[in-house]
Amino acid sequence: MLDDEARVDLPEWLGYIGEFVEDEDDDLALRARYERAWAVLRGKNTLDGVEPDIRAVIDAALSSERVSLLDDANQLLLSWGGSWLRHLGTVSAEELRDLTLRLRERTHTLIKNTDAAVYPVRKASLLDVAARLCLHPRWPEVTRPASGALPTALETVRLRLVGEIMPEISPESRPVDVTDAMDYLEQLVDLLPRARAFPVGGVSETFQMVAPALTTDPRYGKVRDALDTAQADIAGDSSVAARCRDRAMAFLRAGRALDALHELHEVKINWWHGDTLRGALLTMRMIGKIYGDLNLQQAARQYALAAAAVAASSPGAEHEDMLPAALTEAMNYTYAAGHWGDALALGGLAFMTHHLYAEAPDDYPSHGYIQQLDFHASMVMLSAERFRPDLSSALTQLTDTNYLSDLDELLTELRPSFTYTEQQFTGNTEEQLNGRPFSDVGPQRELNFAALGTTWRVRCDNTRTTVLAAERLTAALQIALTELAPHDPLFLPQDIHVRVTTGTPFASKERVTFKPDNRAVDCTVILSPYGNSADSQALERELSAAVVYLLAHLSARPTKAFMSLVEKTFARGFRHKLLSVRLYDEVAGLLTEAHYDTLRQTTMQSWTDAAFQPPTAPALAQPTTPGPGYDRTRALGMIRDNYAELPQALSETLPRLLADPAALAGLQDLREERWLDWHILVALVNIALNLRLEQLSPGSIPLDFPARFLEIPESDYTAPLPLDAFTPVSLRAQMELTVLSVGQRRWKLGTAMKTPNPAAFKQLLIARYGYGTDDVPHRDLLNDTPHENGSLLPPAT
Numbered sequence: 001m002l003d004d005e006a007r008v009d010l011p012e013w014l015g016y017i018g019e020f021v022e023d024e025d026d027d028l029a030l031r032a033r034y035e036r037a038w039a040v041l042r043g044k045n046t047l048d049g050v051e052p053d054i055r056a057v058i059d060a061a062l063s064s065e066r067v068s069l070l071d072d073a074n075q076l077l078l079s080w081g082g083s084w085l086r087h088l089g090t091v092s093a094e095e096l097r098d099l100t101l102r103l104r105e106r107t108h109t110l111i112k113n114t115d116a117a118v119y120p121v122r123k124a125s126l127l128d129v130a131a132r133l134c135l136h137p138r139w140p141e142v143t144r145p146a147s148g149a150l151p152t153a154l155e156t157v158r159l160r161l162v163g164e165i166m167p168e169i170s171p172e173s174r175p176v177d178v179t180d181a182m183d184y185l186e187q188l189v190d191l192l193p194r195a196r197a198f199p200v201g202g203v204s205e206t207f208q209m210v211a212p213a214l215t216t217d218p219r220y221g222k223v224r225d226a227l228d229t230a231q232a233d234i235a236g237d238s239s240v241a242a243r244c245r246d247r248a249m250a251f252l253r254a255g256r257a258l259d260a261l262h263e264l265h266e267v268k269i270n271w272w273h274g275d276t277l278r279g280a281l282l283t284m285r286m287i288g289k290i291y292g293d294l295n296l297q298q299a300a301r302q303y304a305l306a307a308a309a310v311a312a313s314s315p316g317a318e319h320e321d322m323l324p325a326a327l328t329e330a331m332n333y334t335y336a337a338g339h340w341g342d343a344l345a346l347g348g349l350a351f352m353t354h355h356l357y358a359e360a361p362d363d364y365p366s367h368g369y370i371q372q373l374d375f376h377a378s379m380v381m382l383s384a385e386r387f388r389p390d391l392s393s394a395l396t397q398l399t400d401t402n403y404l405s406d407l408d409e410l411l412t413e414l415r416p417s418f419t420y421t422e423q424q425f426t427g428n429t430e431e432q433l434n435g436r437p438f439s440d441v442g443p444q445r446e447l448n449f450a451a452l453g454t455t456w457r458v459r460c461d462n463t464r465t466t467v468l469a470a471e472r473l474t475a476a477l478q479i480a481l482t483e484l485a486p487h488d489p490l491f492l493p494q495d496i497h498v499r500v501t502t503g504t505p506f507a508s509k510e511r512v513t514f515k516p517d518n519r520a521v522d523c524t525v526i527l528s529p530y531g532n533s534a535d536s537q538a539l540e541r542e543l544s545a546a547v548v549y550l551l552a553h554l555s556a557r558p559t560k561a562f563m564s565l566v567e568k569t570f571a572r573g574f575r576h577k578l579l580s581v582r583l584y585d586e587v588a589g590l591l592t593e594a595h596y597d598t599l600r601q602t603t604m605q606s607w608t609d610a611a612f613q614p615p616t617a618p619a620l621a622q623p624t625t626p627g628p629g630y631d632r633t634r635a636l637g638m639i640r641d642n643y644a645e646l647p648q649a650l651s652e653t654l655p656r657l658l659a660d661p662a663a664l665a666g667l668q669d670l671r672e673e674r675w676l677d678w679h680i681l682v683a684l685v686n687i688a689l690n691l692r693l694e695q696l697s698p699g700s701i702p703l704d705f706p707a708r709f710l711e712i713p714e715s716d717y718t719a720p721l722p723l724d725a726f727t728p729v730s731l732r733a734q735m736e737l738t739v740l741s742v743g744q745r746r747w748k749l750g751t752a753m754k755t756p757n758p759a760a761f762k763q764l765l766i767a768r769y770g771y772g773t774d775d776v777p778h779r780d781l782l783n784d785t786p787h788e789n790g791s792l793l794p795p796a797t
Helices: 010-021 026-044 051-061 067-085 093-112 120-134 153-161 178-191 201-214 220-235 237-253 257-270 277-293 297-313 320-336 340-357 368-387 389-396 401-417 422-432 464-487 536-552 559-571 574-579 584-588 593-601 632-650 653-659 661-672 677-695 705-711 728-747 758-768
Strands: 444-451 454-461 495-502 512-515 521-527
Touching (some): 010 026, 026 051, 026 067, 051 067, 051 093, 067 093, 093 120, 120 178, 120 201, 178 201, 201 220, 201 237, 237 257, 257 464, 277 297, 277 320, 277 464, 297 320, 297 444, 297 464, 297 584, 320 340, 340 401, 340 593, 368 389, 368 422, 444 464, 464 521, 464 536, 464 559, 464 584, 464 593, 512 536, 536 559, 536 574, 559 574, 632 677, 632 705, 653 677, 661 677, 677 705, 677 728, 728 758
Parallel strands (some): 454 495
Antiparallel strands (some): 512 521
8 A cells, every 4th residue: 555546446445345354254254354454454544343352352362373364463562562652543542562471372272382393484484473462562651742743654665665763672761572582583583494484584584673672682692693693595695784784773773883883794695796896985984973973983984084085996996986975974073073174174075076087076065074174174274374374384285286176165254254253262162172183183192081980091103104004903992892891891980091102112112102100090001113014914913912912901800801801702703894995004094104294394373272072972072870780788788797896806996086176177177088997997997907006016916806906895905096197188089099999898899900990980989880989888087986885887787
């Protein structure tokens, strides 16, 4: 009923089909009911008069052993639910859910009674129906949109056929029984090798549509790969690529950019053939766009330039028409990174290739990328002209003179409206970019980005070889972070300063070295320069090793645990994602040595002395869920132990501190800083332990003294502890050390850094391990006295 002309004959057709509904052949009558229900819904956008047909088909299926009838009932029931969303018919959400559960029960019974060894195809078909029934929304939990808010059933079908929309299914918008569905799907894919005649297309298509809702199940990868393999056996790698593409689009519409990236990388690989190369290049550009949307501009630039490089060298020049758009996209990402000198030069290249390869190049409105190109180039020229006029002469040396001449008319038109003050201009660029404008000007170049709680500041000398090496490393780090993100690498939230140089390490030093710093990570990375005679595989191995080594030092996970995550990323194709198709320097080396010389020798007044704060995309924000290994019950038990045991080690000192106005005021200051009582106790006890150790002569300290400290009554010591040792300053300093111990002892956290960052560690514990909120009922440390047994816990505890 998709043809409007055919719909004119619908009333007559319904009259004919109605005669079959009354037929004595029950099977024929059920089929007629099925077809009439679909025809009325799609042709008239109503269920008037056909809800009895739907109920009749479902009732028959509930007592039938025919898989085809169960499948008909499943499809009608799901469509009935869609009609309920559109306020059509009289069915309730509760009736829909009840019928779904009854059909599931019937199908499950038939599955149990079917021997897979004898009837593998039948069993596979039943498992297919059962899985799809489990993927029906739990309708009573679904928020029903307002009437008229959704397209009609016919409009929905038409839109899907032309690829304009895909179902957006997520646990939040459409709660489904994921675990039960995956139980059946896992059984189904295990059975596929024996059920060769089973048509896998239907279940495969359903899986594509609901993939965003299924990824939380650990069996998702197994089922996805098995269905892809089954499709490849039938239709080849191209069909797998198409499936990956469809899943990627579903993930994007569900706001799942990282999942979409993984699928698109698979598309790139499976379409890397002559007949489908154009699709692979379009996919690479889409990958670049997603990296750009994630504020990872170097990775985005790498993929756009890789697509341009392959398009330029493709046999028969059949893909050269993609060059100007790909180069414009690379310009966009370079502009967003704040490297406006490079962006202007890439814009000139895009303009040249546009006039060489685009169809009807003078028809600018027909080429959407020209508007992007002109906008960014205009912003570069106008901002330099208004705020940093000394740059203008250098900028004219960086790009094609024909392009600048072509741009003059637009600049003349825009100049009167470009009335920003410098403060307004810098405010806007701070919000919109990943680096300050013209951060590629001067003797040093800086690349900034932020992800998973880490803020990266990569610096290098502004020479062509070194810049390409720094961009190579930065792009690889960005790609690695997106691959690690789903596995929760547990990075400490801190600034990471990276100095990139090229050459060979002296005296067999590591390529990644760290400087002592307790407030940030400060490191130097030495990479081999790229040249025509460079060993690409050796450079690839070097790059991978440097990235892994650096990231391993940023995680609070034990090294072995972190490396197991790295192994997972390599198993998911990290190497082919890292390189796109060629080494970064090869695809990005479009700009000459003279270009970099011009930028390096140009001076510019800085916009501000404050450090730039690059934005973090929501998909790469630091997680706030409970951290790996966290157990609140265990945490509260250890806090309870603190209140029960620690006051006894301070039985003499604590009353003196509370009686001293200055000491008490200092402890109250810590309370104002949101220290919990057990924080204060832990810091006090650790200072007390260190003071007692100092009072003992070195040769008389028992080896187990620190472990036994809490068991020794403080009254056993003859010398009182000095109260001035317990100032807020000393307690804060002590807590910086203690917080590392809390993370290690309670949650097996740590760091490979020789000089760890306690503030970052504390921030991580607060965000994900309850450090700032976990507490138990207890006597007030500053206002109540402990019990006779020294405990601060209530008597009943």
